[in-house]
Amino acid sequence: MANLASFLETSAQQYPDRTAIIFGDTELSFPQVNGAANQVANLLVSRGIEPGDKVALSCPNLPYFTIVYYGILKAGATVVPLNVLLKGREVAYHLADSDAKAYFAFEGTADLPIGEAAWEGFEATESCEQFFLIKLDSAAPAPLEGPEHYAPLVAEQPPTFETVEVDDDETAVILYTSGTTGQPKGAELRHRNMRDNALAGKDLFGADATNPDTYLCVLPLFHSFGQTCIQNGAIAFGGTIVMLPRFEAKAALGLMAKHQVSYFAGVPTMYWGLLGALDESVDVETLAKNLRVAAAGGSALPVDIHRQFKERFGVTILEGYGLSETSPVASFSVFGEEPRVGSIGKPIPGVEMKLINDDWSDVPDDVDAVGEIAIKGHNVMKGYYDRPEATAEAIHDGWFRSGDLAKKDADGYYFIVDRSKDMIIR
CATH class of the missing domain: 3.40.50.980 (Rossmann fold)
Structure with a gap:
């Protein structure tokens, strides 16, 4: 179906x-x-x-x-x-x-x-x-x-x-994104885009319906990160969603303990918050025993967060990258490997990434070369709703240009350098 x-x-x-x-x-x-x-x-x-x-x-x-x-x-x-x-x-x-x-x-x-x-x-x-x-x-x-x-x-x-x-290609969700212009545009995401991205959890961090995770939901569900990686992923794999309408570190830690949370996803400020709220009243050992996966996105995590979180919770934070236009996950850290601090990981299965110039030509394959991230695969949106010109500017031969500048190391890991255009933060 x-x-x-x-x-x-x-x-x-x-x-x-x-x-x-x-x-x-x-x-x-x-x-x-x-x-x-x-x-x-x-x-x-x-x-x-x-x-x-x-x-x-x-x-x-x-x-x-x-x-x-x-x-x-x-x-x-x-x-x-x-x-x-x-x-x-x-x-x-x-x-x-x-x-x-x-x-x-x-x-x-x-x-x-x-x-x-x-x-x-x-x-x-x-x-x-x-x-x-x-x-x-x-x-x-x-x-x-x-x-x-x-x-x-x-x-x-x-x-x-x-x-x-x-039909697989019919629009399931329209997610509004400011992108690089002031007027929000609606990214049309197909049923297959949203389905495949939620199911990627099996490959990315071993999601398993026979041994389901308990997900703490502090990321807003109206945003693609929380919607796909928490809500739809949990529902798909028979997991449990513990909802918290507004992130507050002490409340989050309390819910993690009470409900034996095994999956946490957040942005860097949330990780700082959790670490800062660890005092004598928090049973960190029990939290660490339950926690299996910690995922992060939004911006690069400082090395201090990586180090402290691993020390306290015993879990390596997996960093990923994506946009509303890519359902959202495009790249992710490799589960089980040591983190490459500052990296957004490698393309997820079924997705390709490359670096391009303004004219869509490929950037030379050089570790020092900087280019705009382009993405192709099951996660790329149908287009911007009722905006054929904006869609044509963003998607070419199935490749979506992200607006983000990056480098790629010799092992295929990507590192964000900057926005190629000024983005309006909403």
Whole structure:
């Protein structure tokens, strides 16, 4: 079955007693998550959402994200995950640019009123027809007047659904990226792009459904790193996702101990945070005994983090590289080898990388040569949504140009040197 949602359905059938998601005191089994996703799919179909339609989602790391994400996919629609920090006018831009027909948004908090910004953006977008407000406590007073509420609507829907079959090359997800210009562009990722990248965990770090990992999810799920490497990877291999909406080092260490976390992925600041929070109250030996994989991306890890983390946790941090346009993983450290500090590793199986000049010509094979990273393989996006010119500039003969400058050593390991263009950080 080509649909990315087949991950969830297969795990629900094969591992009915396993816990799929833990959030606070809530534990959801694979069949429970699958049934809830089916209710979302039924709701969407009842509102006229058809295969190929776009459905937006604004939600932090909560079980609702995964449930709605897979529900959208089951209906044959395309998920458009949005950054929860977007303001109302930015939400409106993304909804209009992606042609979203429906929109699910979490209410947020006083500090981060996601629901208010979402509703403002929805109200300003004529083409988006449906809005569903997700509340953490369905019995609590509504923060907004006007929106329909998620909980009572899905409660009316049956927990069974015949997942829409899709072609491998149909778009599963549109991930918005600033890239090297100020106006965000939507990277169209096929079902096969997302599937193959999540399944790469088998080769990259020995992911095994018969001996599943417990993943701590601190990376935002609306971003490709958390979405593919944590959520979809865990669901595909029958693992457990322990969700933390906002990274806080002490809370993360507590969850790692409580739930025997074996897989952690984060950016360098998170690793600094974990190391800085290790005091007498933390049983590091137990954490180290459980931890099997530590993955990092976003920027190069300083040698101090590598050294200290290996000393305290007994695990070598595996650094990788990728972009929203590459689903995201393009290269990764070699599992079991000593780390090459500063390296983003080698291309993952099924993916090629090379260094190119501005005119797409290959850079000479020399350890001192600097060139722009180009990537080809199962992970490369279909293109930028509704932007044929930008797509043609970025993809040539199947090769995607990254905008990142790098060197390659004699053993084929890549090292980022710089951005080839100024990137706007969002």
